[in-house]
Amino acid sequence: MINKQIRLILATCVLSTIAACAPVDRWGAVQPDYEALLRRTGTPPIEIPEEVLPSMAQPVPLPVPAEGQALPLSVEEAIMISLQYNRDLHVRQLNPVIAGTFEQIARGVFDPEVFAEMQYYRERASETSRATGEQFGTQGSDTSVVAGVRQSLPTGTELEATVEHERNLSNRTPDQQTARVGLSVTQSLLRGFGPAVNMIDVRQAALDHSASLYELRGYIEALVADTEIAYWNYVLAEQEIAIFENAAKVASQQRDEIEQRIAVGVLPRIEAAASRAEVALREQALIDARSQLESQRLRLVRLLGPGAAAGLDLQVRPTTGPAIDAQPITDLPERLQLAEQARPDINEARLRLQQDRLEVLVTKNGLLPRLELFAGLGRTGYADTFSQSVKELDGDTYDFTAGLRFSHFLGNRSAEARHVAARATRRQSAEAVANLLQIVRLDVHLAATEVERTRQQISATAATRALQEQTLVAEKERFDVGASTSLLVAQAQRDLLTIQIAEVEAVINYRTALVQLYLSEGSLLERRGIRLGDPQRP
Incomplete structure (x- = not known):
């Protein structure tokens, strides 16, 4: 057993030495072909909104020159053609399109977020009995699943609702399954309080x-x-x-x-x-x-x-x-x-x-200390099966948390300078x-x-x-x-x-x-x- 572990350690050292001699970022296997990737994925066209497209109140038909002759052109036609075909204008018309996305990005901060996590843990260990001094083997596994939704509000409020399930199996203790639903609220009271600041x-x-x-x-x-x-x-x-x-x-x-x-x-x-x-x-x-x-x-x-x-x-x-x-x-x-x-x-x-x-309002609010009021409420059900643990949520078991959280920089030089x-x-x-x-x-x-x-x-x-x-x-x-x-x-x-x-x-x-x-x-x-x-x- 010991020799096997020594061989494993030596093999790991050899592989680490080889990797150090050849940097990972230079391996051919990790050099993607970006051109091929772009061709496969494609790029959908960008639609130019009407508000950035100039139009003539009385459109003038585009003149068509006869073969081998000069293009007859009035001053109105010259202006219209430049508005339709000028390449520099085509470049600049995309600037408002890009700037328009920033508002949606800023509003996206208040979108609800769905999250989930699943974790499995398995253990095999050896313990010593305190009464007899005899060693005995233990093994067990834990499975936990958490899902929920969280959202930030313009008022400076953070909401989070979760649903949890946990299963504990062991050869030394009875099987146990736990179900829990919870709701937590965090409200900023000074810095970050109110829509006037958070919607800036x-x-x-x-x-x-x-x-x-x-x-x-x-x-x-x-x-x-x-x-x-x-x-x-x-x-x-x-x-x-x-x-x-x-x-x-x-x-x-x-x-x-x-x-x-x-x-x-x-x-x-x-x-x-x-x-x-x-x-x-x-x-x-x-x-x-x-x-x-x-x-x-x-x-x-x-x-x-x-x-x-x-x-x-x-x-x-x-x-x-x-x-x-x-x-x-x-x-x-x-x-x-x-x-x-x-x-x-x-x-x-x-x-x-x-x-x-508006930026002055942001920095003025940044001078305030951070003071948050938080509260959490949950109900938990315990049983040896999943369905029974869910039913036990109607019982009288619950948990409640409330408190204040405060932080502030002494001197606050950074906020003052901003x-x-x-x-x-x-x-x-x-x-x-x-x-x-x-x-x-x-x-x-x-x-x-x-x-x-x-x-x-x-x-x-x-x-x-x-x-x-x-x-x-x-x-x-x-x-x-x-x-x-x-x-x-x-x-x-x-x-x-x-x-x-x-x-x-x-x-x-x-x-x-x-x-x-x-x-x-x-x-x-x-x-x-x-x-x-x-x-x-x-």
């Missing part, structure tokens, strides 16, 4: 979900603004190319006329240099304009999303013109008030402030909201100022362009009679080209300034007829 996690999670919706709304507004601005920049690039092409054509005609006059001896050869340089400058500007057009196309297509058509190779033909009836801003106070109420970032900041205020940190965070959030309100007002003022500037520039550049056209005509007439030079004519052409570009830019800049104004006041989605789930307002 649920409330904070709900606020976090609403804040994530405002964050998504802010991103969607920025996406709509970026798409619309990119559209108008592409329109501007196209119009600039048309202006540069026309200017290059005029410069070529002017060069040809001058060279013909030089050929017949009307003008000296020195006059050809200015006209040729002007043609070269127009070709150089046209190259830059075409490159700018391609850059603007790529930016616009990227915002539309690769899934819209052929990815970055998609060719676009704008169908919405930039012409607009520019109106002055006469309701700035109302716009400021709207921005303070509707801006997503300010609403998100207010919700974060509410979260921090409370100070929570109060400082609340103050910081309040200051951040006040600062953000100033920034919002500044944004609206600056955007309104830019709208007014660009509105006035539209009429100013149109008048300047008309006068510059007259200047060019007069300069050509003087050149025809020999009172001017080709250099002065080229300068007049460049001045006209500059103001033509400025006139087109003024209209596009006004369009862009309007978008920025609507974005700064938080009304861009409503003005573009886009609906989005309305989160809880702070």
Whole structure:
């Protein structure tokens, strides 16, 4: 018997030595194939709730380009396509879905929990009789089963109900079976008392979900603004190319006329240099304009999303013109008030402030000692069979427990520090909201100022362009009679080209300034007829 035990100990030592030389986590048998496991289990798709899916009040059908042709695209269609296919938006739409689960996680603390435990114990031993000193063998077994349900309540109450059965068998004592039912209650009296404290996690999670919706709304507004601005920049690039092409054509005609006059001896050869340089400058500007057009196309297509058509190779033909009836801003106070109420970032900041205020309540409650009142009541039945032990529960046997449990940290430095940190965070959030309100007002003022500037520039550049056209005509007439030079004519052409570009830019800049104004006041989605789930307002 002893040799057998020695061999068992030696075998255990050898196996332990081998295991130490080869770490368990590096054994091939415990290296799972996660890819195969994922393929077998699968992943159910996540449903995106309607509240995070933007929709147009008047849906626009998606345009379909003809084969080998550019996609005809209005500004409304560009916005709708970006809202449906933009990959970055798809990523951000999942943030509210994730944040929405935290409230259910917080509420899950109060879900009832069912538990059960079964235990079997067997023993064989040797005992010595105190009377005779004789050794005798004993053997027995115990079987116990416990089942019940427990639940935490928002009031700070812990409830637990149990049903137990125990069976004791032994060759030295009679068989005995015990049945018991019990109920225990534990109530927090200081720390953790009442729904006002215990429901804070649920409330904070709900606020976090609403804040994530405002964050998504802010991103969607920025996406709509970026798409619309990119559209108008592409329109501007196209119009600039048309202006540069026309200017290059005029410069070529002017060069040809001058060279013909030089050929017949009307003008000296020195006059050809200015006209040729002007043609070269127009070709150089046209190259830059075409490159700018391609850059603007790529930016616009990227915002539309690769899934819209052929990815970055998609060719676009704008169908919405930039012409607009520019109106002055006469309701700035109302716009400021709207921005303070509707801006997503300010609403998100207010919700974060509410979260921090609730955290102060949590840490303030954490300063209190832990004092709990507990009580337990049970009834027990004893018999030699299971059925009889259950019947005996109607007897007069019972057990009752009641008492108080107290604990508190001397000095309580950790709780004090957490409370100070929570109060400082609340103050910081309040200051951040006040600062953000100033920034919002500044944004609206600056955007309104830019709208007014660009509105006035539209009429100013149109008048300047008309006068510059007259200047060019007069300069050509003087050149025809020999009172001017080709250099002065080229300068007049460049001045006209500059103001033509400025006139087109003024209209596009006004369009862009309007978008920025609507974005700064938080009304861009409503003005573009886009609906989005309305989160809880702070």
